[in-house]
Amino acid sequence: MVTVVDHPLVQHKLSVMRDQHTGVKEFRELASELSLLLAYEAMRDLEVVPARFSTPLEEGDFPMLSGKKLALVAILRAGLVMTDAIVNLVPAAKVGHIGMYRDPESLAPVAYYAKLPADISERRVFLTDPMLATGGSASAAITKLKDAGAHSIKLMTILSAPEGIAVIEREHPDVEIVTAAIDRQLDDHGYIVPGLGDAGDRIYGTK
Numbered sequence: 372m373v374t375v376v377d378h379p380l381v382q383h384k385l386s387v388m389r390d391q392h393t394g395v396k397e398f399r400e401l402a403s404e405l406s407l408l409l410a411y412e413a414m415r416d417l418e419v420v421p422a423r424f425s426t427p428l429e430e431g432d433f434p435m436l437s438g439k440k441l442a443l444v445a446i447l448r449a450g451l452v453m454t455d456a457i458v459n460l461v462p463a464a465k466v467g468h469i470g471m472y473r474d475p476e477s478l479a480p481v482a483y484y485a486k487l488p489a490d491i492s493e494r495r496v497f498l499t500d501p502m503l504a505t506g507g508s509a510s511a512a513i514t515k516l517k518d519a520g521a522h523s524i525k526l527m528t529i530l531s532a533p534e535g536i537a538v539i540e541r542e543h544p545d546v547e548i549v550t551a552a553i554d555r556q557l558d559d560h561g562y563i564v565p566g567l568g569d570a571g572d573r574i575y576g577t578k
């Protein structure tokens with residue numbers, strides 16, 4: 372299942388990120404802001420239970436988060452900016468990291484690091500990466516999460532290609548995708564078009 376967050380604030384911020392003239396500082400800030408807005412949607416189905424306590428005026432039952440604890444997992448590098456933002460919304464969440472880059476020739480994902488919460492099987496996992504292109508990186512990261520015991524996983528991306536969505540739907544039909552937009556296609560180099568370029572380079576200024 373794919374949820375496209377088509378809220379005007381999300382769409383506006385994404386358009387500014389796409390602009391080739393948007394600089395590193397603004398791009399990174401927008402990626403953080405968009406991550407919060409995507410998390411708002413991705414976490415819509417978190418469980419709440421009534422808790423009884425008093426406001427300064429009277430006692431009552433008020434909804435508080437309950438149910439499974441959360442894990443935020445970033446696909447390095449670019450997913451880091453998303454978990455860094457979202458952990459401020461859900462500070463009790465544990466944060467995991469999966470190092471993965473795409474081989475520029477084959478476009479196959481190359482894994483170089485993984486550190487996940489030990490109790491990940493008991494947590495709802497939100498996997499973050501701004502870009503879902505061929506889907507190779509996200510699919511490999513999801514396989515890693517499942518191998519570690521995770522069985523409740525949502526993938527949060529800023530921009531997705533139809534090709535990448537098809538890969539996740541085929542290889543991991545249980546994983547819901549929450550994204551700000553689905554672009555037209557991939558170009559001959561595996562870049563999303565019209566896209567926003569290389570997210571990692573634009574976040575960290577490495578180009």
Ligand SMILES: O=P(O)(O)OC[C@H]1O[C@H](OP(=O)(O)OP(=O)(O)O)[C@H](O)[C@@H]1O
Nearest residue numbers: 447448449472473504505506507508571
């Ligand atoms: O869907 P795919 O075809 O696998 O492509 C998407 C991947 O490419 C980018 O990472 P990149 O390889 O540029 O690594 P970086 O974040 O370290 O720059 C992006 O952040 C995704 O992880």
Ligand SMILES: O=c1cc[nH]c(=O)[nH]1
Nearest residue numbers: 504562563568569570
């Ligand atoms: O368009 C793309 C494709 C893969 N990775 C990116 O950062 N951008």
Ligand SMILES: [Mg+2]
Nearest residue numbers: 569570571572
């Ligand atoms: Mg990159």
